[in-house]
Amino acid sequence: MATAVLNNGRRAWTTTPEIYFAKHIDNSRLVKVSDPKRRREMVQFMCSLAIVFLVVMFYAWQHFSAIEYGYRIEALKSQRDALVESNRQLKLEQAYLRNPERIVAAAQQLGLQTPQVGQVMRLDVQQSDSGPVMARAAAVTVISPAN
Numbered sequence: 346m347a348t349a350v351l352n353n354g355r356r357a358w359t360t361t362p363e364i365y366f367a368k369h370i371d372n373s374r375l376v377k378v379s380d381p382k383r384r385r386e387m388v389q390f391m392c393s394l395a396i397v398f399l400v401v402m403f404y405a406w407q408h409f410s411a412i413e414y415g416y417r418i419e420a421l422k423s424q425r426d427a428l429v430e431s432n433r434q435l436k437l438e439q440a441y442l443r444n445p446e447r448i449v450a451a452a453q454q455l456g457l458q459t460p461q462v463g464q465v466m467r468l469d470v471q472q473s474d475s476g477p478v479m480a481r482a483a484a485v486t487v488i489s490p491a492n
Contacts, residue, residue: 456490 441447466483 458488458490461488 464486
């Protein structure tokens with residue numbers, strides 16, 4: 346309620362006072378009438394809304410799957426690049442370890458000597474397909490370095 350104070354100390358109404366009266370409404374006798382046309386329209390609307398929702402969800406699923414596959418492809422490409430680099434490093438290390446000059450120098454540091462004639466036996470694969478090849482034990486000769 347809005348009031349204003351006048352110069353002489355009296356109060357005056359600035360707006361119209363609002364008065365509310367309680368209305369007692371009895372809706373117990375009202376009966377809702379079902380409209381079959383409206384019901385059919387609502388069912389059609391809900392079905393079309395569900396179809397639109399399913400189409401949007403299918404599109405979103407495909408879109409996010411494509412993004413996920415893109416991330417997987419990039420991860421696999423980076424993994425492949427790392428494996429190619431690792432393979433290159435291993436081939437370089439293999440070439441270094443197979444270097445005959447390095448092997449001879451390492452053998453001389455360990456005090457090894459070149460093999461004598463008849464000391465080296467080549468194990469060639471036999472060309473016969475008659476059956477499995479069995480291993481053979483040969484006599485081993487140990488040559489100690491001369492002191």
